Amino acid sequence: xxxxxxxxxxxxxxxxxxxxxxxxxxxxxxxxxxxxxxxxxxxxxxxxxxxxxxxxxxxxxxxxxxxxxxxxxxxxxxxxxxxxxxxxxxxxxxxxxxxxxxxxxxxxxxxxxxxxxxxxxxxxxxxxxxxxxxxxxxxxxxxxxxxxxxxxxxxxxxxxxxxxxxxxxxxxxxxxxxxxxxxxxxxxxxxxxxxxxxxxxxxxxxxxxxxxxxxxxxxxxxxxxxxxxxxxxxxxxxxxxxxxxxxxxxxxxxxxxxx
Amino acid sequence: xxxxxxxxxxxxxxxxxxxxxxxxxxxxxxxxxxxxxxxxxxxxxxxxxxxxxxxxxxxxxxxxxxxxxxxxxxxxxxxxxxxxxxxxxxxxxxxxxxxxxxxxxxxxxxxxxxxxxxxxxxxxxxxxxxxxxxxxxxxxxxxxxxxxxxxxxxxxxxxxxxxxxxxxxxxxxxxxxxxxxxxxxxxxxxxxxxxxxxxxxxxxxxxxxxxxxxxxxxxxxxxxxxxxxxxxxxxxxxxxxxxxxxxxxxxxxxxxxxxxxxxxxxxxxxxxxxxxxxxxxxxxxxx
Ligand SMILES: Nc1ncnc2c1ncn2[C@@H]1O[C@H](COP(=O)(O)OP(=O)(O)O)[C@@H](O)[C@H]1O
Ligand SMILES: [Mg+2]
Numbered sequence: 001x002x003x004x005x006x007x008x009x010x011x012x013x014x015x016x017x018x019x020x021x022x023x024x025x026x027x028x029x030x031x032x033x034x035x036x037x038x039x040x041x042x043x044x045x046x047x048x049x050x051x052x053x054x055x056x057x058x059x060x061x062x063x064x065x066x067x068x069x070x071x072x073x074x075x076x077x078x079x080x081x082x083x084x085x086x087x088x089x090x091x092x093x094x095x096x097x098x099x100x101x102x103x104x105x106x107x108x109x110x111x112x113x114x115x116x117x118x119x120x121x122x123x124x125x126x127x128x129x130x131x132x133x134x135x136x137x138x139x140x141x142x143x144x145x146x147x148x149x150x151x152x153x154x155x156x157x158x159x160x161x162x163x164x165x166x167x168x169x170x171x172x173x174x175x176x177x178x179x180x181x182x183x184x185x186x187x188x189x190x191x192x193x194x195x196x197x198x199x200x201x202x203x204x205x206x207x208x209x210x211x212x213x214x215x216x217x218x219x220x221x222x223x224x225x226x227x228x229x230x231x232x233x234x235x236x237x238x239x240x241x242x243x244x245x246x247x248x249x250x251x252x253x254x255x256x257x258x259x
Numbered sequence: 260x261x262x263x264x265x266x267x268x269x270x271x272x273x274x275x276x277x278x279x280x281x282x283x284x285x286x287x288x289x290x291x292x293x294x295x296x297x298x299x300x301x302x303x304x305x306x307x308x309x310x311x312x313x314x315x316x317x318x319x320x321x322x323x324x325x326x327x328x329x330x331x332x333x334x335x336x337x338x339x340x341x342x343x344x345x346x347x348x349x350x351x352x353x354x355x356x357x358x359x360x361x362x363x364x365x366x367x368x369x370x371x372x373x374x375x376x377x378x379x380x381x382x383x384x385x386x387x388x389x390x391x392x393x394x395x396x397x398x399x400x401x402x403x404x405x406x407x408x409x410x411x412x413x414x415x416x417x418x419x420x421x422x423x424x425x426x427x428x429x430x431x432x433x434x435x436x437x438x439x440x441x442x443x444x445x446x447x448x449x450x451x452x453x454x455x456x457x458x459x460x461x462x463x464x465x466x467x468x469x470x471x472x473x474x475x476x477x478x479x480x481x482x483x484x485x486x487x488x489x490x491x492x493x494x495x496x497x498x499x500x501x502x503x504x505x506x507x508x509x510x511x512x513x514x515x516x517x518x519x520x521x522x523x524x525x526x527x528x529x530x531x532x533x534x535x536x537x538x539x540x541x542x543x544x545x546x
Contacts, residue, residue, distance in 0.1 A: 002303045053444075056448055058444055058447060058448070077448065077450055078450060082448070084444075084445065084446075084448045086441050086444075086445065088441060090442055090445060092459075092460075092463065093542065093543035093544050094463050094541075094542035094543055094544060103449070103459065106459070107449045107450070107451045107455050107459070108450070135543050136543070137543055146390070155449075159362060225472055
C-alpha cells in the first residue's frame with residue numbers, strides 16, 4: 001500500500017495579479033500514497049485550495065514538478081483519475097439528484113444502462129438510496145453535499161479531492177458526515193485529499209496531516225497519524241488523538257510566528 | 260381583496276382626472292361655438308357638451324369605451340372598421356418580429372459569449388443600433404425592402420425585430436455568463452467541451468435572464484410593429500388606425516386604438532410571464 005499516487009517536488013506557484021505577484025505555493029514537497037487519507041490544514045490564504053487545484057489541473061505550477069498516477073495532472077484528468085468536491089454542493093436545480101450524478105457520466109460518454117447502474121451504486125455509497133428522483137431543493141444541506149460526493153464518485157476515480165466539503169454545515173451534521181466519509185473510504189479504498197479548517201476534523205479523518213502556513217504558502221509539518229484506520233467517534237477522547245491534535249496546533253502556531 | 264382595493268382606487272382616480280381634463284380641454288370649443296351662435300350656456304350645459312363632442316381635444320372615457328365596444332364586439336372581425344381585425348394585423352407582425360428578434364438576439368449572445376472577437380465588436384454596434392430613432396430608420400427599411408420586392412408583414416416584422424433583439428442580447432449574455440467559477444471548474448474536471456458546457460450549464464442557467472428579456476422584448480416588438488405601420492400610410496393595423504385618426508381629427512378613434520394597443524401589450528407580457536413561471540417552476544429556478 002505504499003505506492004505513491006501524487007508526488008510534488010519543489011512546487012512553486014505565483015499568481016500575477018494587478019497588485020503584483022502573489023506567491024501562493026513555495027517549495028512544496030509531498031508524497032501521497034495510494035489509499036492515504038490526507039488532510040490539508042492551515043489558516044486562510046495558505047494555499048490549500050491552490051494545491052488541490054494544481055493536482056486537479058485547474059491551476060498550473062510556475063515551478064517544480066508534480067505527477068498524479070505517474071502522469072501530468074492534465075493527463076490524469078483525461079484518464080479520469082480524480083473526482084473533485086467543492087465547498088458548495090453546486091447541484092443543478094433543474095436536474096434530479098440522479099440527473100446530477102449522471103452529469104459527469106453523460107459528458108464522459110458512459111452508455112445509458114451503465115449510467116443507471118452507477119447512479120444506483122453511488123447513491124447507496126452515500127446513503128441516499130431512494131432519493132434519486134428528488135430535486136436538490138427537497139434535500140437538506142448535508143444530503144446535498146453527500147449527493148455531490150456521489151457525483152464525484154460516479155465515474156470511479158481513484159482519487160477524491162475535497163475542498164472544505166463540510167465547511168458550510170453545522171457541527172452535528174458534520175460529525176455524521178465525517179463518520180460516513182470514513183466508512184466510504186474504507187469500502188472504496190480511494191485516496192483522499194481533504195482541505196479543512198478544523199483540527200479535530202483533520203485528526204479524526206486522516207492518515208496523514210499536512211500543516212500549512214501562509215505568505216508564502218508552504219508546508220510547516222507533515223504528521224503521519226498513529227491512529228488505527230478503524231475509528232469510532234469516541235476515538236476523539238483518547239490520549240493518542242489528543243497528542244496528534246496538539247502537534248497540529250503546534251505546527252499551526254509555528255507557521256504563524258514565522259511572519 | 261387588499262390587493263384589488265389599491266388598484267381600483269388608482270383606476271377610479273385616473274378616470275376622475277381624465278373627466279376633469281376632458282371638461283377643461285374641451286370647454287374652449289364649446290364656449291366658442293356658443294358665442295358664435297349667440298347663446299348663453301349654463302355650467303351644466305358646458306360640462307354636458309364637453310363630454311359629447313364629435314372631435315374633442317380629449318375624448319371622455321365613456322366615448323372611448325363606446326368606440327371600443329362598437330369597433331370590437333359590434334363589428335364582424337373581417338370588417339375594415341373592426342379593431343380586432345386591425346389588432347390581428349399588428350399582432351401577426353409583432354409575433355413574427357418577436358420570433359426573428361429573439362432568434363437573432365440569442366444567436367448574437369451565443370457568439371458574444373463564445374467568441375472574443377464578437378465580444379469586443381458586437382456590443383457597441385448593438386448599442387448604437389438602439390440610439391438611432393426608430394421613426395427615422397423605419398421608412399428606410401420599408402423603402403429598401405419594397406425596392407427588392409418584399410412587402411406585407413415582413414418589413415414591419417423586421418422593424419419589430421430591430422427593437423426586440425436588443426434586450427434579448429443583453430439578458431442572454433448576462434444569463435450565459437451567470438454560472439460561477441466553481442460551476443465552470445467542475446465541468447472542467449470532467450473534461451467537458453465548450454459545447455457541452457453550453458448545453459448542460461450555460462443555457463439552462465440563462466433561462467431566468469432570457470425570460471426577463473423576453474417580457475421587455477415582446478412589448479418592444481409591438482411598438483416596432485405599430486411604428487412600422489406609420490410611414491407606409493398603411494390602411495391596416497393599429498398603427499394605421501392611429502394615423503388615419505390623426506389625419507381626420509378622429510380623436511376618439513386614436514384613443515381607442517391606443518387603448519387597444521396597451522391592452523394587447525399587457526396581454527402579450529402577461530402570456531410571456533405565465534410561460535416564464537411555468538418553465539422556471541419546472542426547472543426548480545423560480546426567483
Ligand atoms: N486566481 C487567483 N489569482 C490571484 N491570487 C490568487 C488566486 N487564487 C488564490 N490566490 C491567492 O493565493 C493565496 C492562496 O489562496 P488559497 O489557495 O485559496 O488559500 P486557502 O485555500 O488556503 O485559503 C491567497 O493569498 C490568495 O489570495
Ligand atoms: Mg480555500
